[in-house]
Amino acid sequence: MEYFCLGCGAVYGIDELHYTCPKCGDVFLLRDNGFDDLKQTSGQTWREIFDARMCSKDSALRGIFRFYELMAPVVDPEDIVYLGEGQTPIIEASPMLQERMGGQRLAFKNDGQNPSASFKDRGMACAFSFLKSLIRSQDLDEVLAVCASTGDTSAAAALYAAYVGGRIKSAVILPQGKVTPQQLAQPLGSGAEVLEVPGVFDDCMKVVEYLADNYQVALLNSKNAWRILGQESYAFEVAQWYDWDLSGKCIFVPIGNAGNITAIMSGFLKLHELGAIESLPRVFGVQSHHADPVYRYYDQPAGSRKFEAVTVTPSVAQAAMIGNPVSFPRVKYFAEKYQAIAGDDAFNVVQVTEQDVVEAMLTANNHGHISCTQGGECLAGLAKAREAGLIKSEELAILDATAHMLKFIGFQEMYFENTFPPEYGITPKPELANRPSLVIEPAEKDRLSAEDYTANAAQAVVEKLGLKAR
Numbered sequence: 001m002e003y004f005c006l007g008c009g010a011v012y013g014i015d016e017l018h019y020t021c022p023k024c025g026d027v028f029l030l031r032d033n034g035f036d037d038l039k040q041t042s043g044q045t046w047r048e049i050f051d052a053r054m055c056s057k058d059s060a061l062r063g064i065f066r067f068y069e070l071m072a073p074v075v076d077p078e079d080i081v082y083l084g085e086g087q088t089p090i091i092e093a094s095p096m097l098q099e100r101m102g103g104q105r106l107a108f109k110n111d112g113q114n115p116s117a118s119f120k121d122r123g124m125a126c127a128f129s130f131l132k133s134l135i136r137s138q139d140l141d142e143v144l145a146v147c148a149s150t151g152d153t154s155a156a157a158a159l160y161a162a163y164v165g166g167r168i169k170s171a172v173i174l175p176q177g178k179v180t181p182q183q184l185a186q187p188l189g190s191g192a193e194v195l196e197v198p199g200v201f202d203d204c205m206k207v208v209e210y211l212a213d214n215y216q217v218a219l220l221n222s223k224n225a226w227r228i229l230g231q232e233s234y235a236f237e238v239a240q241w242y243d244w245d246l247s248g249k250c251i252f253v254p255i256g257n258a259g260n261i262t263a264i265m266s267g268f269l270k271l272h273e274l275g276a277i278e279s280l281p282r283v284f285g286v287q288s289h290h291a292d293p294v295y296r297y298y299d300q301p302a303g304s305r306k307f308e309a310v311t312v313t314p315s316v317a318q319a320a321m322i323g324n325p326v327s328f329p330r331v332k333y334f335a336e337k338y339q340a341i342a343g344d345d346a347f348n349v350v351q352v353t354e355q356d357v358v359e360a361m362l363t364a365n366n367h368g369h370i371s372c373t374q375g376g377e378c379l380a381g382l383a384k385a386r387e388a389g390l391i392k393s394e395e396l397a398i399l400d401a402t403a404h405m406l407k408f409i410g411f412q413e414m415y416f417e418n419t420f421p422p423e424y425g426i427t428p429k430p431e432l433a434n435r436p437s438l439v440i441e442p443a444e445k446d447r448l449s450a451e452d453y454t455a456n457a458a459q460a461v462v463e464k465l466g467l468k469a470r
């Protein structure tokens with residue numbers, strides 16, 4: 001395998017860690033020079049190989065590495081780190097939710113069911129497996145793994161670093177006050193060094209880039225192309241879930257640093273090239289109007305587009321609150337390939353409002369789903385795509401619920417309690433608020449006998465629920 005630069009095409013070996021091109025500063029992708037040999041095996045055989053591995057008892061192949069040949073075949077199986085990532089379920093949306101969405105067929109892929117409760121574990125499993133193999137083969141001393149994060153990258157990096165231990169130590173750099181309490185607790189609990197920088201993610205990223213350029217650190221942001229490879233497993237799993245038939249299917253994914261959408265397109269393109277799938281699913285990226293540089297780029301007429309970073313404003317889709325996405329050149333690269341094969345309408349970016357995002361999350365979850373705000377962003381994006389006539393009801397929309405709802409539960413609370421700071425631009429609808437109600441005053445507990453207290457509390461519940469005697 002080798003790194004190749006998307007800017008100038010320069011190629012570098014993988015015996016060293018590279019993040020940006022020393023010649024032109026652009027980002028890398030990893031290329032497997034043996035990929036053409038894989039094509040000598042038929043698509044049908046590949047499907048059978050991957051399906052057979054679904055029942056593997058070998059830990060190394062139970063998770064994302066069951067697609068070993070497509071991901072990182074240079075990693076020795078003994079170096080594969082498996083913490084239960086991948087194999088996340090795709091849950092068909094409740095019939096009531098589909099009805100509410102105008103009869104649109106839709107499903108959520110619950111990537112919050114990964115070990116650190118977000119899709120970032122996919123990329124980390126791959127990056128840490130490679131790091132382990134590099135440390136072993138080159139007998140490196142200590143490696144300091146660092147990352148900037150909107151919360152979930154650091155949670156995942158700290159988890160995998162803590163598990164591998166030994167010569168790997170980890171430090172995470174977070175925008176102060178811009179990650180949720182749950183996301184802050186995760187790297188603290190994993191024992192990582194947690195460093196806060198006043199500002200937003202884009203500021204942290206600059207600090208980390210400075211470190212990677214000038215000091216000996218292993219960078220674990222999605223600039224690290226090994227993470228992109230691991231995240232391709234999302235695409236492989238979607239294909240496998242639907243028995244390798246992706247016709248009439250659309251993928252909705254939130255865009256932050258744009259690593260995830262890059263990986264998803266790259267993954268589907270690989271399967272297509274191998275003949276493991278016949279049609280590419282359409283891909284919809286979704287961005288909030290508070291952090292929408294990729295949307296703005298594609299909103300311009302083809303041929304005269306110009307990329308400009310934006311200054312972000314507070315967003316409930318906080319994990320995607322990024323104004324200058326590192327992987328934007330990768331998105332451009334794969335979107336072009338994707339559209340060349342599957343047509344212009346195979347890649348789209350839609351924009352949604354903060355109000356739409358938070359209410360879509362609440363709607364998903366009160367229909368039995370476990371979506372984070374970014375998953376809500378996907379659902380809001382689907383509604384937007386329907387409005388714009390970009391998708392038909394009979395197409396199946398698969399929405400990436402990128403993290404578990406509990407990581408972002410503070411936004412639900414702000415909505416229910418009507419405590420959003422004005423910068424979010426969200427006006428809660430009182431009728432959507434759900435709050436606990438106290439059925440009996442605590443003081444009654446001392447005043448009444450135990451039996452009376454129970455009877456009075458039960459009576460209050462009866463009245464509240466309008467129960468009928470049996």
Ligand SMILES: *Cc1c(COP(=O)(O)O)cnc(C)c1O
Nearest residue numbers: 152256257258259260319402403
């Ligand atoms: C990181 C993250 C995103 C954004 O993904 P990118 O790869 O940065 O575009 C979206 N949702 C969640 C929950 C995340 O952690």
Ligand SMILES: [Zn+2]
Nearest residue numbers: 005008021024
């Ligand atoms: Zn270059």
